[in-house]
Amino acid sequence: MPTRPIHEPRREDCPWCGAPGPRTRLRAPDLRHGRPGMFTLDECRACAHVFQNPRLTPEGLALYGAAEADAARRRRHRGTARAIQRRCAEPESWLDVGTGDAAFPEAAKELFPYTSFDGTDPTPRVVAAAEAERVEEAYVGHLAHPAVLRHVRGRYDVVSVLHHLPHVLDPRAELRAAVAALRPGGHLILELPDPASAFASLLGKWWHAHGQPHHVHLLPPANVRAELEEQGCTILTADRSAAHLPTDLTTATSLSLHRSVPAPLAGTLTAAARTADVMLAPVLSHTRLANSYRIIAQRCA
Structure with missing residues (x-):
């Protein structure tokens, strides 16, 4: 167990522009690995910067490990x-x-x-x-x-x-x-x-x-x-x-199903989502659905 805090204090201003009163964008657990904890993303009302709040400390980031390469x-x-x-x-x-x-x-x-x-x-x-x-x-x-x-x-x-x-x-x-x-x-x-x-x-x-x-x-x-x-x-x-990046439907399908649906079915549905991502990418990349x-x-x- 870590001996130092894994979260910094919650902040009431934007770490990018300093504007006060960010709004909560979403709360989510560790969906990929299922480790304990709930995390909050806030969004600045002034500059639209999105940030984890409270933010993990370096010890917290090390504890949860790095995300896999895509x-x-x-x-x-x-x-x-x-x-x-x-x-x-x-x-x-x-x-x-x-x-x-x-x-x-x-x-x-x-x-x-x-x-x-x-x-x-x-x-x-x-x-x-x-x-x-x-x-x-x-x-x-x-x-x-x-x-x-x-x-x-x-x-x-x-x-x-x-x-x-x-x-x-x-x-x-x-x-x-x-x-x-x-x-x-x-x-x-x-x-x-x-x-x-x-x-x-x-x-x-x-x-x-x-x-x-x-x-x-x-x-x-x-x-x-x-x-x-x-x-x-x-x-x-x-x-x-x-x-x-043609990954939106694939990742959403995989994360939402891999603990609630039998593996063969989850794999089939994820493969179908991957095909849809790739086929739709030439169109979606020129719309508001472009993700990067x-x-x-x-x-x-």
Whole structure:
């Protein structure tokens, strides 16, 4: 059992803009693993930032463990890499933030065989990734930690931050550190779940991006854009359709059935939902049901 609190005190203001009186967006248990506890996501009435409240402490996050990587997201890594290729054909150096086992650098190397990829991650998985030669340099810890940031500041032509910010306690600090790691003129690519997706209200606690207790923050794109511009970046693209992940129906079906329906039936229904996600994605990605967004920004010279 942990000897320190696993929750911080509940806060009555927004951690992003400081506005008072957030509203409750939803309450949900740990649906994926069934571990004890009920978690609350609040939403700022002023800037629409969504945040876990009370928030887990670092000890609490460690206790509940990390969420599994999403298989559909892995399949889309090449598309993410191509989005940078159109802007920066031959980057010399690339840092992947929150890289985990470095699945993204491994996929991106197919398009950028001469690029040096490094990675950061809060877990030692990045060390194993370096040993497997999926990244060259590995840094254990959050990018914003001074011990990590001093090694990477101003070094990279490209920095990627893919579905990592929802899992960190201070996403603004991590975002600023990502900008700081860029060389002047370097490119930053971000992918994040969109809290304004219509799937959020349709699926509620079953929506994959609400994923409690692992998603501590959900950042509206307008807030991220404003922060990047304040840090001296130019927004090159901001797009939902290319970043959409065909996982909404699959995850909702799996989470809602896996403890209440016999495994063979649950598997059949989940497979049907996966097929529907994939078939509908080309249409849904251009509607309010798009569940993610991608921002590409350039650090001013």
